[in-house]
Amino acid sequence: MFPGNNFYPTWLFIATWETMSFANNTGNATFQAVLVSNGTDASYIMLNYGQIDSTDQYWRAGYEAVDGSYSxxxxxxxxxxxxxxxxxxxxxxxxxxxxxxxxxxxxPVTYAAETCSGSTGSLSLSRCQLFEAGYSVDVLHLNDQSCKGEVHNDRLVFNFDSNANMCGTTLENNATHIIFKNNVGTTDGIGVISRTGGLNIAFSCVYPLIQSISMPMAFQATGSVISKELSTEGTYQIKMIPYPDSQFMHPYSGSVTLQTNQQLYIAVEVDQFDSNQIALVLDKCWATPVDQVDYNIRWDLIINECPNPADGTVVVMQNGVSTSSRFSFRMFTFTSFNSNIYLHCQVHLCLLSSGNCAPSCNGELNRRRRSVEFYDSAAITMGF
Structure with missing residues (x-):
């Protein structure tokens, strides 16, 4: 085929696709890819085509190499x-x-499936595709090489859990999100690195920093939960729960009547996160006489993470130290409106490692300014 070329091969690789079905099952194709080389300065690629049926599917014949060359x-x-x-x-x-x-x-990345839930995440890969690509189960691992995958239903699944085993997961944040990052790779040298013939698949779980929740307070106490789900991102839940006292042991339930000037205790909690890593911070909380977050008549309870100095009944009992924040205030009504009030809070998630989660109020409004902007909103309702 190439006259005058004194070629002496040292290795040969042949892959055959025999009667492979088209995507629409309208026909089949049989062909081969042949790689042959002398291992030093000369190599050849041969494509052999056997019986191929006609098809209306998009197709292209040839090869493309990892260095970008193609024919x-x-x-x-x-x-x-x-x-x-x-x-x-x-x-x-x-x-x-x-x-x-x-x-x-x-x-192919299309054979990878990722799931995220709070401080946990997983990546599952097609065991068949890994086998065809030449990777055995025992050579793949997360950043921590001791964290191997487990086979479930013909898929190799890798898991990390910040509450049990981080498996080398790193925790980062930017202006709008908290990000858990890890990699699935091969044992090649030290750590997970990308080399020729190696595998490195990076995956992450991403969560928005800022949320907004609402609790309409009427005459019946019913629990409510908001579950946030972000496309290809992580999920978590935020709860707003009313309590009758500062012990926060038994929340209100059933039919409850509150008197004006009666102290009400509120807990705002986020689940599925490790309280040693993530803190929930109350940015601001306010009440409105109607079930509308941006209603023009409102009464502020928490401003810039601290109690509103104009309302001496507000006490922030816990804020920015764990996955639960707590505050209390005395019940009131809006003049010229019915007796209902609707409580709203804007919160954000904070990395405790930053050392800048818990506010320092000291009797004055907290003057810290953040680079984050309002990213995502959601509302939960709780008749009370």
């Missing part, structure tokens, strides 16, 4: 691949490449 066969009819050639052998297309052929297995 596509100039044929417009898929059936003719079996009878045409560039080396006078029907059905064979051969290409000479100057450098040795380096085979780098590739695992």
């Amino acid at each position: 596509f066969i100039p044929e417009t009819d898929i059936v003719r691949l079996s009878s045409t050639s560039n080396v006078q052998i029907p059905g064979r297309w051969a290409f000479q490449v100057a450098a040795p052929v380096v085979v780098t297995p590739f695992v």
Whole structure:
């Protein structure tokens, strides 16, 4: 095929696809990819085409290498691949490449599935695809090489849990999100690194920093939960719960009547996160006479993470130290309105490692300014 070339191969690789079905099951194709090299300065790629049925599916014949080089066969009819050639052998297309052929297995990202829930995350990969790409189960791991995958239903699943085993997961934050990051890779040198023939799949769980929740307070106490789900992002829940006393042991339930000037205790909690890593911070809380967050008539209870100095009944009992924040105030009514009040809070998540989660009020409004902007809103309702 290449006259005058004194070529002595040292290795050969052949992959055959026999009667492979088209995506729409309207036909089949049989073909081969052949790699041959002398291991030093000369290599060849041969594509051999057998019986191929006609199809209306999009197709392209040829090869593309990991270094970006490629060669596509100039044929417009898929059936003719079996009878045409560039080396006078029907059905064979051969290409000479100057450098040795380096085979780098590739695992399509489309075969990876990721799930996130609070401080936990998982990545599952098709065991079949890993096998076809040349990766055995025992060589893959998370950043922590002791964290191997487990086989479930023909998939290899990798898990991390900040409450049990972080497995090398790193925790970061930017202006709008908290991010848990990890990688699935091969044992190659020290840590998880990307080398020729290696595998490195990075995945992350992303959560918005800021949320807004509302609790309408009427005459019946019913529990309520908001569950936030972000497309391809993580999920978590925020709860707003009323209590009758500062012990926060038994929340209100059933039919309850509150008197004006009666102290009410509120807990705002986020679940599925490690309280040693993540803190929930009350940015501001306010009440309105109607069930509308941005109603023009309002009464502020917490401003800039601290009690409103105009309301001496507000006490912030816990804020920015764990996944639960607590405050209390005395019940009131809006003049010229009915007796209902609707309570709203804007909160954000904070990394405790930053050392800047718990506010320092000292009798004055907290003057800290954040670079974060309001990112996401949600409302929960609780008749009370």
